[in-house]
Amino acid sequence: MGKILVTGAFGQIGSELTQALREKYGLENVIATDLKRKLDSSHDSGIALPVDCLDFDTLNKIVKTYGIDCIFHLASILSAVAEEKPQFAWNVNMGCLYNILEIARENKCRIFVPSSIASFGPLTQINDVPQDTTQRPTTMYGITKVAGELLCDYYYKKYKVDTRGVRYPGLISYKTLPGGGTTDYAVEIYYEALLHKKYVCYLEEKTYLDMMYMPDAIKAAIDLMEVDSSGLCHRNAFNITAMSVSPEEIAAEIRKTIPEFTIEYNIDPLRQSIADSWPNNLDDSAAKEEWSWNPEYDLQAMTKDMLSKLSDKLKSEAIFSIK
Ligand code: NAD
Ligand code: SER
Numbered sequence: 001m002g003k004i005l006v007t008g009a010f011g012q013i014g015s016e017l018t019q020a021l022r023e024k025y026g027l028e029n030v031i032a033t034d035l036k037r038k039l040d041s042s043h044d045s046g047i048a049l050p051v052d053c054l055d056f057d058t059l060n061k062i063v064k065t066y067g068i069d070c071i072f073h074l075a076s077i078l079s080a081v082a083e084e085k086p087q088f089a090w091n092v093n094m095g096c097l098y099n100i101l102e103i104a105r106e107n108k109c110r111i112f113v114p115s116s117i118a119s120f121g122p123l124t125q126i127n128d129v130p131q132d133t134t135q136r137p138t139t140m141y142g143i144t145k146v147a148g149e150l151l152c153d154y155y156y157k158k159y160k161v162d163t164r165g166v167r168y169p170g171l172i173s174y175k176t177l178p179g180g181g182t183t184d185y186a187v188e189i190y191y192e193a194l195l196h197k198k199y200v201c202y203l204e205e206k207t208y209l210d211m212m213y214m215p216d217a218i219k220a221a222i223d224l225m226e227v228d229s230s231g232l233c234h235r236n237a238f239n240i241t242a243m244s245v246s247p248e249e250i251a252a253e254i255r256k257t258i259p260e261f262t263i264e265y266n267i268d269p270l271r272q273s274i275a276d277s278w279p280n281n282l283d284d285s286a287a288k289e290e291w292s293w294n295p296e297y298d299l300q301a302m303t304k305d306m307l308s309k310l311s312d313k314l315k316s317e318a319i320f321s322i323k
Contacts, residue, residue, distance in 0.1 A: 005071045121136055
């Protein structure tokens with residue numbers, strides 16, 4: 001990869017992906033962009049520029065000025081927020097993606113665009129969802145994800161833009177909080193376990209969803225962008241997963257380290273209905289076959305690492321706030 005642009009660079013994925021890309025390809029070769037309010041609150045090193053991806057001219061100017069040839073497009077509105085503000089979510093998710101695709105076409109950039117488990121809906125089979133199957137999501141977020149998959153396919157077929165992407169499951173990380181999704185509980189539960197030894201979950205105890213620890217999600221994005229494209233059939237929407245888990249299973253795993261941890265349930269009807277419209281787990285064999293996808297972390301390994309790293313982070317933040 002030459003010069004890389006990351007949009008939504010200060011979100012849950014972007015904050016870690018930007019750092020990983022800078023470590024791999026050089027600090028000066030990765031330009032981070034996000035909305036101004038996000039940049040103002042960050043303490044990142046390296047070039048970071050404020051840009052709304054709905055602003056085509058500013059984005060296009062940045063791509064030309066820095067000679068960008070690869071874009072990781074992460075700017076988006078996630079499922080729970082999108083369901084509260086569907087018109088806004090459609091405008092941001094589709095408007096930003098359209099601008100990125102047009103800029104990639106004009107400037108001959110390769111692009112990575114994530115889709116989601118949310119691209120599936122109630123008509124999709126619930127277990128072992130195949131790579132190519134019925135989608136028909138019933139959430140605005142999911143609708144923008146399917147439309148995005150199709151638009152990326154179109155730009156590849158029509159204009160030969162090198163578009164690639166994965167359907168991420170819920171992502172669990174300790175560095176940056178998630179941005180308003182249905183799977184956010186799977187991050188909150190670790191914070192609350194360490195801080196209060198108790199968590200009130202907004203999803204039902206047996207709600208199964210695919211999940212993944214952030215290091216695997218970062219590896220997926222970089223591996224897919226590095227692989228020789230001649231072996232790729234499903235360019236834009238590879239099913240990937242690392243585990244299919246429920247709130248009660250995560251709680252049980254946390255109790256192996258924090259035995260006094262308790263979980264209660266106070267169901268949020270909106271997020272429960274979104275989760276109920278998504279499958280339990282995806283079949284990721286196409287990603288395994290086409291670009292050797294292979295996650296490292298299962299629930300046990302992730303929980304051990306998450307509790308240890310998050311505990312260190314919370315302690316250092318507490319010391320910092322006392323000083
Ligand atoms: P996030 O909400 O944490 O971050 C998104 C970032 O985009 C934010 O920093 C926000 O400020 C920025 N943004 C929003 N509107 C913008 C605009 N108009 N212009 C520029 N920046 C804007 O989201 P994330 O979790 O990092 O997700 C990144 C991508 O991965 C999204 O496409 C999301 O749908 C997808 N994804 C995420 C998950 C997950 O669990 N985190 C799962 C599946 C798919
Ligand atoms: N984690 C995301 C969400 O819940 C899934 O795409 O919105």
